[in-house]
Amino acid sequence: MRSAPVTPGGDLIRWVELPGAEPARVYVHGLGASSLPYFTGAALHPLLAGRRSLLVDLLGFGISDRPTDFDYSLEAHADALAAAIEAAGVERAQLVAHSMGGSVAIVLATRHPHLVRSLVLLDANLDAVAPGPQWMGSGRIAWYSEEEFLASGWAETERVVGPHWWSTMRLAGREALHRSSVQLCRGSEPMxxxxxxxxxxxxxxxxxxxxxxxxxxxxxxxAGVSVVAVPDSGHNIMLDNPDALARAVVAAES
Known part of the structure; x- marks a missing residue:
C-alpha cells in the first residue's frame, strides 16, 4: 500500500499498486466504494495484466483518510486525486473510473490535462440530479441535510443500499459520504x-x-466519445462483465 498527502493538513490518499509496464492505469471507484474490491479483477484480466496499475481510494473512502474539513466537491476530489497521481510519479495515465469516480476523472482531465492520456468511464454521472427519496444512492443521501444524515440517515442508508454496497460504504467517512453525494447531485462547473x-x-x-x-x-x-452499450451488466460493469470492460480499455489505447 502506498500513500501521499493531498491536502494542506496532510490528509492521505492511499492506493494499492500493481507493478508493470508504463504507461500506468489509474482505477477510480464510485460513491461509497473502494477500488481494490471493485477493480482488482479487472486490473488482473488477461487483456489488462502486466501494466502498472494504481487502485486508488478517493479521499473520504476506503483506505484513504476521512477529513471532516474537506468539502468533497468534484473539483476538490479531482485536485486531491491529481496530487496523489503526481506523487506516484505517474504521467499521462489512462483513467478507468466508475460512476462518481468517472465524474471526478472528467474534472481531473479538464483541470490537470498533463496527467491523463485517455478516459474509460463506467456509467459515470454526467448531469446534475435533483435529490429525492426515490433514489437509492447519491440522490437519496443528498436529500438529507448533513445534520439529518449524521443523526439518522446513515443507519437508514444501510437498510436501503443492501449488504453488497454497504460492505464498502460503511468504510466511508459520514461527512465524506454526504458531502460527496450533495456535490455529485449538484455537479461540476461547467457540468x-x-x-x-x-x-x-x-x-x-x-x-x-x-x-x-x-x-x-x-x-x-x-464529439468523438466512443459510446459502448455493455450487455449482461448492471451499474457495476467491472464486476458484471469484466471481459467487455477489458476489451474497451484495450480499444481506447489503440
Whole structure:
C-alpha cells in the first residue's frame, strides 16, 4: 500500500499498486466504494495484466483518510486525486473510473490535462440530479441535510443500499459520504457532460445495455466519445462483465 498527502493538513490518499509496464492505469471507484474490491479483477484480466496499475481510494473512502474539513466537491476530489497521481510519479495515465469516480476523472482531465492520456468511464454521472427519496444512492443521501444524515440517515442508508454496497460504504467517512453525494447531485462547473464533450483525448463511455439508449449519446459520439452499450451488466460493469470492460480499455489505447 502506498500513500501521499493531498491536502494542506496532510490528509492521505492511499492506493494499492500493481507493478508493470508504463504507461500506468489509474482505477477510480464510485460513491461509497473502494477500488481494490471493485477493480482488482479487472486490473488482473488477461487483456489488462502486466501494466502498472494504481487502485486508488478517493479521499473520504476506503483506505484513504476521512477529513471532516474537506468539502468533497468534484473539483476538490479531482485536485486531491491529481496530487496523489503526481506523487506516484505517474504521467499521462489512462483513467478507468466508475460512476462518481468517472465524474471526478472528467474534472481531473479538464483541470490537470498533463496527467491523463485517455478516459474509460463506467456509467459515470454526467448531469446534475435533483435529490429525492426515490433514489437509492447519491440522490437519496443528498436529500438529507448533513445534520439529518449524521443523526439518522446513515443507519437508514444501510437498510436501503443492501449488504453488497454497504460492505464498502460503511468504510466511508459520514461527512465524506454526504458531502460527496450533495456535490455529485449538484455537479461540476461547467457540468461534467460539457467538460467531457470538450476534452481532446480518447474517451470511452460504457453503460448497461439494458438501460436503453444513453441520453445524449449522439452528441457524445459526434464529439468523438466512443459510446459502448455493455450487455449482461448492471451499474457495476467491472464486476458484471469484466471481459467487455477489458476489451474497451484495450480499444481506447489503440
Amino acid at each position: 461534467m457532460r460539457r467538460q467531457l464533450l470538450g476534452l481532446r483525448i480518447p474517451r470511452t463511455f460504457l453503460y448497461p445495455a439494458d438501460d436503453g439508449r444513453l441520453p445524449g449519446s449522439a452528441e457524445l459520439a459526434e
